[in-house]
Amino acid sequence: MQRLTVKVAKPYDVVMERGLLARTGELALEVTAPCKVCVVTDENTHGLFSETVSGSLASGDFDVYKITFPAGEETKDIAYFGKLLEFLADNEFTRSDIMIALGGGVIGDLTGFAAASYLRGIKFIQIPTTLLAAVDASVGGKTAINLTAGKNLAGAFHQPSLVIYDPETAEHLTHEIFLDGLAEAAKSGVIADKDLFDYIMISDDPPFSEFVTRLVDSSIRVKASLVEQDEKDTGMRQLLNFGHTSAHAIERLSNFDITHGSAVAMGMLIASKAALVEKWSRTDCYTPIKTFLIKYGYRMDPGFSPEQLAAAASIDKKRHGDVVSVVIPLEIGECALMDIPIDQLVDFFKAGM
Ligand SMILES: NC(=O)c1ccc[n+]([C@@H]2O[C@H](COP(=O)([O-])OP(=O)(O)OC[C@H]3O[C@@H](n4cnc5c(N)ncnc54)[C@H](O)[C@@H]3O)[C@@H](O)[C@H]2O)c1
Ligand SMILES: [Zn+2]
Missing domain, CATH: 1.20.1090.10 (Dehydroquinate synthase-like - alpha domain)
Structure with missing residues (x-):
């Protein structure tokens, strides 16, 4: 497994290897004790990867909650952002619980901004599944949603606690x-x-x-x-x-x-x-x-x-x-x-x- 550390104020690791999705639970335990975890996907990544990731988390004693949004840029929107925050609150997520973005840059940015905002900030893990999200969006801590006036106009700097990349995900990309x-x-x-x-x-x-x-x-x-x-x-x-x-x-x-x-x-x-x-x-x-x-x-x-x-x-x-x-x-x-x-x-x- 390749591992590199991003040395920002709160350093975090990026781990990479074929088949890592099936080890999400074990890897998540590097950055948190077992807790509630909200796995955020879009319709595509839900069908492709959600079962593997959730199964692995469950076997690591995590209490898994899943939410799926439509695929596409329109999802980086204030209405879905609100739905995500309400979902966390309805399920009584606390500051010691975590979120996982399982998808491309859209899911990464939306989940990251929700993690930055909910209870003034909870931990989140990035599992980028597009090449663009892996090479760019998942690292660096920029999170955002779009406003009517333009892209990425509301957001926060909030670094992930861990980034997990499984190159097998790229085999499904158009x-x-x-x-x-x-x-x-x-x-x-x-x-x-x-x-x-x-x-x-x-x-x-x-x-x-x-x-x-x-x-x-x-x-x-x-x-x-x-x-x-x-x-x-x-x-x-x-x-x-x-x-x-x-x-x-x-x-x-x-x-x-x-x-x-x-x-x-x-x-x-x-x-x-x-x-x-x-x-x-x-x-x-x-x-x-x-x-x-x-x-x-x-x-x-x-x-x-x-x-x-x-x-x-x-x-x-x-x-x-x-x-x-x-x-x-x-x-x-x-x-x-x-x-x-x-x-x-x-x-x-x-x-x-
Ligand atoms: N935060 C940052 O630093 C940063 C940097 C660059 C881009 N971004 C943002 O990222 C977004 C674009 O990201 P994107 O290109 O990943 O778009 P995306 O998240 O919309 O993904 C593109 C499409 O690929 C599908 N998909 C995802 N993983 C797949 C897989 N493994 N196999 C098949 N299909 C898959 C998705 O469902 C979607 O339909 C933009 O909103 C952009 O603003 C953010
Ligand atoms: Zn770019």
């Missing part, structure tokens, strides 16, 4: 959902781990489970190191937003028809081309990133003009005052933050497209 996570893993490589990026590009058809474990392990190391330096996201952690200024604009303009990972892949392409054209990067990062998109069959053209993207990006959450912080690759494995004035954003997109 290709499109797999690609979403792969884009974030490639992003981690470009930000801070050239070996990871090279592995994604040249590894010669390794066993799927080995491939996925490497992506998750290396990406979490990149994320953990940035989160350890900047737990509350005021500095270094922003490097994780590589490709995301464009991605958020693309997602919004497409009414979220273009998925996050696909938008991130195009966002990386735009940022690396702009950096090449403007000579901000030390080496050409555009060609390897373009090769990555082609190799895995990502969409290459967002279908929006530089003007449209600039207008959508100018209302980004990452805007401060009259500038937007954009992440620029210096070389594969090293990125830097750069402030671009709002009125020059259109030039950034023109250079990048």
